[in-house]
Amino acid sequence: MIKNTFITVMFFLLSALEPASAASPVATHCQVLKTETFKVYIERFNADDAELFTNIPNANAWSFIQQNIPFFECPDPDIEKTYYFRWWTFRKHVKQTPEGFVITEFLPPVPWARKYNTICCPAGHHFYEGRWLRNRQILDDYAAFWLRKGGAPLQYSFWIADACTARYLVSADATWLTGLLDDLIKIDAEWDRRNRGAEPLFYQSDDRDGMECSIGGSGYRATINAYRYGDAVAIAQIARMAGRTDVVTNYVRKAAEIKERVQEKLWDPQAAFFKVLPRKEKSTLVDVRELHGYTPWYFNLPDNNMGYEVAWKQLMDPKGFYAPFGPTTAEQRHPKFTIAYTGHECQWNGPSWPYSTAITLTALANVLNNYSQTAVSRQDYFETLKIYTKSHQRKREDGKIVSWIDENLNPFTGDWISRTRLKSWKNSTWDAGKGGVERGKDYNHSTYCDLIISGLIGLRPRGDDMVEVNPLLPENTWEWFCLDGVSYHGYELTILWDRTGMRYQRGQGLRVFANGQEIAVAPKLERVKAKLPARVD
Numbered sequence: 001m002i003k004n005t006f007i008t009v010m011f012f013l014l015s016a017l018e019p020a021s022a023a024s025p026v027a028t029h030c031q032v033l034k035t036e037t038f039k040v041y042i043e044r045f046n047a048d049d050a051e052l053f054t055n056i057p058n059a060n061a062w063s064f065i066q067q068n069i070p071f072f073e074c075p076d077p078d079i080e081k082t083y084y085f086r087w088w089t090f091r092k093h094v095k096q097t098p099e100g101f102v103i104t105e106f107l108p109p110v111p112w113a114r115k116y117n118t119i120c121c122p123a124g125h126h127f128y129e130g131r132w133l134r135n136r137q138i139l140d141d142y143a144a145f146w147l148r149k150g151g152a153p154l155q156y157s158f159w160i161a162d163a164c165t166a167r168y169l170v171s172a173d174a175t176w177l178t179g180l181l182d183d184l185i186k187i188d189a190e191w192d193r194r195n196r197g198a199e200p201l202f203y204q205s206d207d208r209d210g211m212e213c214s215i216g217g218s219g220y221r222a223t224i225n226a227y228r229y230g231d232a233v234a235i236a237q238i239a240r241m242a243g244r245t246d247v248v249t250n251y252v253r254k255a256a257e258i259k260e261r262v263q264e265k266l267w268d269p270q271a272a273f274f275k276v277l278p279r280k281e282k283s284t285l286v287d288v289r290e291l292h293g294y295t296p297w298y299f300n301l302p303d304n305n306m307g308y309e310v311a312w313k314q315l316m317d318p319k320g321f322y323a324p325f326g327p328t329t330a331e332q333r334h335p336k337f338t339i340a341y342t343g344h345e346c347q348w349n350g351p352s353w354p355y356s357t358a359i360t361l362t363a364l365a366n367v368l369n370n371y372s373q374t375a376v377s378r379q380d381y382f383e384t385l386k387i388y389t390k391s392h393q394r395k396r397e398d399g400k401i402v403s404w405i406d407e408n409l410n411p412f413t414g415d416w417i418s419r420t421r422l423k424s425w426k427n428s429t430w431d432a433g434k435g436g437v438e439r440g441k442d443y444n445h446s447t448y449c450d451l452i453i454s455g456l457i458g459l460r461p462r463g464d465d466m467v468e469v470n471p472l473l474p475e476n477t478w479e480w481f482c483l484d485g486v487s488y489h490g491y492e493l494t495i496l497w498d499r500t501g502m503r504y505q506r507g508q509g510l511r512v513f514a515n516g517q518e519i520a521v522a523p524k525l526e527r528v529k530a531k532l533p534a535r536v537d
Contacts, residue, residue: 041085042065055092055104055107056092070486089444092444093107123146128362132449154194159227160184181242181244191231206218212348217276229258236255272310275293309371312375318332320333325413327411354409368472422440455472459488510524
């Protein structure tokens with residue numbers, strides 16, 4: 001079985017990551033949308049904001065956004081607004097330091113952070129989101145910080161090699177990626193030394209997974225093992241680009257071994273779910289399904305056509321993870337499922353966490369793109385994304401509803417639990433300790449814009465010269481959408497859907513443009529692929 005998995009991983013390696021040359025972005029930017037149309041969002045966010053902490057100030061927010069992001073419009077005002085809100089909040093965390101740019105999780109200093117208030121727990125999300133920015137220096141510096149300039153990449157679980165590879169698939173800067181190879185190998189070896197057990201699987205405490213007070217607890221978790229698998233596949237891919245065949249062989253075998261052990265040891269066939277295996281001798285899998293059991297699909301780890309996808313039926317089950325402001329982090333049928341306003345302010349035994357929701361939606365996009373299955377659908381992706389979108393708000397004391405992102409969420413009411421609790425404490429926590437006033441405001445612990453770009457609109461980044469688009473928007477949902485000014489492999493991409501052809505006057509259907517040249521057309525929302533056009537100097 002290991003041999004077969006080795007062959008599967010090797011086939012994926014050879015087919016998925018052909019190196020492409022890097023190029024400087026061209027200056028055409030948006031071809032269809034008028035960027036000034038969306039300035040009203042930034043003005044609204046600025047007007048509603050109490051700017052307590054500053055890296056790039058609100059006064060410069062529109063300039064940053066106009067210069068850096070792909071622009072997007074759709075008929076759903078909540079999704080469109082939240083797309084710009086999340087870029088607006090991401091900008092707040094881009095921090096210039098003597099070591100270059102870093103990206104923070106919390107805006108106020110928190111005592112458990114490391115150098116420059118950085119925390120590696122959400123850094124994989126930072127790379128997946130930030131890879132769509134036009135300014136490459138931000139993630140260039142950020143990667144160098146984690147690997148060479150004093151970052152602490154092993155403080156929490158972190159899929160750094162996969163994250164850097166995901167960034168490369170957008171930028172196509174092979175020189176940058178292969179230049180990180182030896183550093184990534186060193187980090188991977190340190191994970192082996194610290195966290196590899198006798199199974200052989202990787203173990204982690206739930207706290208160091210960023211998921212404290214969970215029901216399943218610590219042990220051999222699907223999270224850390226999926227991260228190590230993802231990094232092993234990524235290192236093999238990077239080594240292949242660098243011509244390091246010995247490294248390729250070693251890491252393809254390592255990935256195959258992790259895959260086999262996860263499927264053998266962490267899959268519960270009765271519950272049809274990936275679970276935690278405690279480290280105690282003769283342990284059995286815990287009795288709870290937790291949302292992090294979907295993490296293996298974030299890295300396309302589970303074998304296709306082997307029945308694992310049945311786990312996704314729990315996502316839309318009200319006794320599983322489905323909730324009006326969910327998904328929940330533990331199945332609701334479990335007796336220890338809790339929405340607590342006592343004890344630790346950050347609990348992963350029931351509340352909804354954007355961190356885990358983002359992983360789940362990225363994993364679900366992979367299932368819908370890469371697996372043959374009937375357990376879950378595009379409609380499920382869209383509904384979960386809509387629920388996630390709806391959570392991005394807070395009702396202020398004056399009754400006004402404003403855009404908001406924070407820590408953990410009551411999945412039934414939409415209340416931001418940590419904020420409610422910290423503000424009510426009488427030990428000066430709100431004003432002094434635990435990060436101070438509004439600790440979780442504009443919390444940078446998840447993705448959203450990447451879920452729109454690579455999931456809903458369906459731009460699937462690749463390492464070759466092909467553009468692949470597979471929208472996950474269900475049929476007969478929107479009449480039109482447009483994603484414009486996407487900096488991709490040195491080209492400017494535009495992806496639009498116009499059912500009647502009247503909205504954008506470019507013709508009916510799904511259309512993809514590169515530097516203004518139409519390269520793909522489809523009459524309905526379906527997967528299209530096209531070669532990037534030859535450059536004109």
